[in-house]
Amino acid sequence: MESLIREKDFNEAGKGSAEVKNVLKRLGIDPAILRRIAVASYEAEINVAAHSLGGAMLSHIYQDRIHMIFMDNGPGIADIEQAMMPGFSTADEMVRELGFGAGLGLPNIQKNVDALHIVSEAGDSTMLEFLIFFNDNGQ
Numbered sequence: 001m002e003s004l005i006r007e008k009d010f011n012e013a014g015k016g017s018a019e020v021k022n023v024l025k026r027l028g029i030d031p032a033i034l035r036r037i038a039v040a041s042y043e044a045e046i047n048v049a050a051h052s053l054g055g056a057m058l059s060h061i062y063q064d065r066i067h068m069i070f071m072d073n074g075p076g077i078a079d080i081e082q083a084m085m086p087g088f089s090t091a092d093e094m095v096r097e098l099g100f101g102a103g104l105g106l107p108n109i110q111k112n113v114d115a116l117h118i119v120s121e122a123g124d125s126t127m128l129e130f131l132i133f134f135n136d137n138g139q
């Protein structure tokens, strides 16, 4: 599955994640695992809308796992380690007024996924991908 994420389009942002959630629900994925996927996916999707020039998300559903990829058109993350710290945010006024910008999205993604990989640098695009397994032991 694939869906576009437009810059600062908070009416649409979240729809790609909702669509994936609906498909997984129909597949009968365990509700606790489904919740983890929904949280990680939503936070990653909102980040692309809030902090980038726009991008896209891709979901690959396998028998035992989901692999989700979020790519955007920059401007990138200068220091990924710093961005991962709870409370760190560069969200602008508009984004904060909408209730985002607590600096908790990336830590929340980290907490909910089985594997996380971020590739980015200042002035470049950001690629965030994660894996979540469908059974409880994370394998």
Ligand SMILES: Nc1ncnc2c1ncn2[C@@H]1O[C@H](COP(=O)(O)OP(=O)(O)OP(=O)(O)O)[C@@H](O)[C@H]1O
Pocket (backbone or CB within 6 Å): 043, 047, 048, 050, 051, 052, 072, 074, 075, 076, 077, 083, 084, 088, 089, 090, 091, 099, 100, 101, 102, 103, 104, 105, 106, 107, 126
């Ligand atoms: N796709 C992205 N492109 C550029 N910068 C990003 C991207 N995703 C995250 N960041 C940077 O990482 C910071 C931390 O992200 P995180 O999701 O943890 O917090 P936030 O989005 O600022 O606030 P919250 O998620 O709590 O609403 C962001 O403020 C931004 O500086």
Ligand SMILES: [Mg+2]
Pocket (backbone or CB within 6 Å): 043, 046, 047, 101, 104, 105, 106
């Ligand atoms: Mg965020």
